[in-house]
Amino acid sequence: MDARGIIICAGLTLAAPLSAAGQGMPDSAPLLMPSGEMAYPLDEIWDESQSMIRLRFVVPKLAEPSSVYGGDPFRVFEDMMWLCSTQMRGLTDIGEFPQDQGWQGAIITMLERDIPFGTRDADVVQFFEGFLFGMDGCELEDDMYHD
Numbered sequence: 736m737d738a739r740g741i742i743i744c745a746g747l748t749l750a751a752p753l754s755a756a757g758q759g760m761p762d763s764a765p766l767l768m769p770s771g772e773m774a775y776p777l778d779e780i781w782d783e784s785q786s787m788i789r790l791r792f793v794v795p796k797l798a799e800p801s802s803v804y805g806g807d808p809f810r811v812f813e814d815m816m817w818l819c820s821t822q823m824r825g826l827t828d829i830g831e832f833p834q835d836q837g838w839q840g841a842i843i844t845m846l847e848r849d850i851p852f853g854t855r856d857a858d859v860v861q862f863f864e865g866f867l868f869g870m871d872g873c874e875l876e877d878d879m880y881h882d
Contacts, residue, residue, distance in 0.1 A: 786840070
């Protein structure tokens with residue numbers, strides 16, 4: 736079994752076979768994004784030192800030329816904005832938006848398959864985007880793509 740078949744849960748290491756359908760994809764329920772592509776949520780990471788929440792999603796067709804993205808990183812932006820806007824409120828126990836508890840923003844990551852957080856793998860396409868929490872929810876941290 737390779738490293739993708741090991742799940743770390745509550746400090747315990749459990750060996751688990753990968754699902755044939757997933758091969759490195761999480762077992763979480765998929766989200767249908769506005770583009771029509773599916774995103775599978777991974778565990779969120781609360782980075783208290785930066786007041787940022789990292790949300791990671793496996794999007795299996797992210798790098799496929801025939802997908803709606805066509806391998807173009809600029810086309811994933813709307814789905815990332817949607818993920819930030821729709822997935823933030825459910826992270827807190829009382830359903831507040833995280834900014835109400837002092838969090839500054841979120842970093843949304845889309846990966847074509849699950850790899851450990853912080854890992855670089857030249858064979859895995861990953862896109863990142865930073866969002867700040869504003870009055871209207873998620874706002875692009877550095878709006879260099881959209882005028």
